Amino acid sequence: MKIFREPEELQAWSRERRLAGARIALVPTMGYLHEGHISLIEAAKKRGADEIVVSVFVNPVQFGPNEDYEKYPRDEQADLAKCRDAGATAIFFPTPENMYLPHHSVYIVEEELSKGLCGARRPGHFRGVCTVVAKLFNLAHPVFAVFGQKDYQQAQIIKRMVRDLNFDIEIVVSPIVREPSGLAKSSRNTYLSQEEKEAALAISRALADPVSTAAIAAQLESAGLKVDYVECVDAETLEPREKIAPGTCVLVAAYAGKTRLIDNRVIEA
Numbered sequence: 001m002k003i004f005r006e007p008e009e010l011q012a013w014s015r016e017r018r019l020a021g022a023r024i025a026l027v028p029t030m031g032y033l034h035e036g037h038i039s040l041i042e043a044a045k046k047r048g049a050d051e052i053v054v055s056v057f058v059n060p061v062q063f064g065p066n067e068d069y070e071k072y073p074r075d076e077q078a079d080l081a082k083c084r085d086a087g088a089t090a091i092f093f094p095t096p097e098n099m100y101l102p103h104h105s106v107y108i109v110e111e112e113l114s115k116g117l118c119g120a121r122r123p124g125h126f127r128g129v130c131t132v133v134a135k136l137f138n139l140a141h142p143v144f145a146v147f148g149q150k151d152y153q154q155a156q157i158i159k160r161m162v163r164d165l166n167f168d169i170e171i172v173v174s175p176i177v178r179e180p181s182g183l184a185k186s187s188r189n190t191y192l193s194q195e196e197k198e199a200a201l202a203i204s205r206a207l208a209d210p211v212s213t214a215a216i217a218a219q220l221e222s223a224g225l226k227v228d229y230v231e232c233v234d235a236e237t238l239e240p241r242e243k244i245a246p247g248t249c250v251l252v253a254a255y256a257g258k259t260r261l262i263d264n265r266v267i268e269a
């Protein structure tokens with residue numbers, strides 16, 4: 001497995017591989033890899049990628065001033081071993097300094113889908129996500145890139161960015177991976193105490209049989225969680241919908257103690 005730290009090195013290698021006809025898949029991550037990330041690598045393998053590039057970068061630009069950028073868990077050695085075992089062929093560990101040169105002044109802003117949900121509560125978050133993902137696309141030259149459904153709004157925004165900016169890249173969205181308890185896998189689950197973990201189970205339970213957003217919010221509050229939002233939206237446009245019905249997505253953000261957790265459920269037709 002190749003290990004790249006310099007953006008230019010990854011870019012030169014991936015350019016050559018693309019010219020040689022390789023189908024490159026990109027799996028963008030912030031590291032501290034868990035089964036959810038491994039499932040993205042598996043999805044890339046299944047789709048016949050010749051090269052699977054996993055990027056591991058805690059992107060400072062997508063964190064707000066009072067968020068967990070410093071505290072976000074990091075473990076480079078474990079990530080290396082997990083990528084190797086899962087069959088990734090390259091891993092990219094850039095630094096903030098080599099991703100954002102002095103006077104970096106160009107950002108990508110999606111102006112519609114980012115307005116609500118996490119975008120409303122985390123100003124600038126999706127600007128940071130779109131910017132870093134666009135940079136990673138230019139560095140890794142992927143034919144397709146795999147994102148997790150857990151970050152539902154993010155996946156929709158990236159699809160829109162790809163459409164609107166004519167990136168020649170297919171966006172693959174891979175299902176949420178859950179712990180046996182139902183809790184959606186997340187690197188942030190490591191922040192949870194045992195008690196908070198138990199309270200957090202209310203999220204997947206409520207989403208398993210969603211009746212109304214008010215009922216879900218009540219279930220979360222009675223489990224001791226602090227609701228940030230529970231919303232039902234059109235699964236594609238993310239416009240608010242009154243009723244939970246086929247073609248909608250129910251999204252939840254809630255705090256267990258200080259940890260903000262997100263989850264969602266798409267209501268299939």
Ligand code: PAF
Nearest residue numbers: 028029030059129132151
């Ligand atoms: O979903 C994430 O882990 C991040 O938002 C991403 C896509 C790697 C961009 O930093």
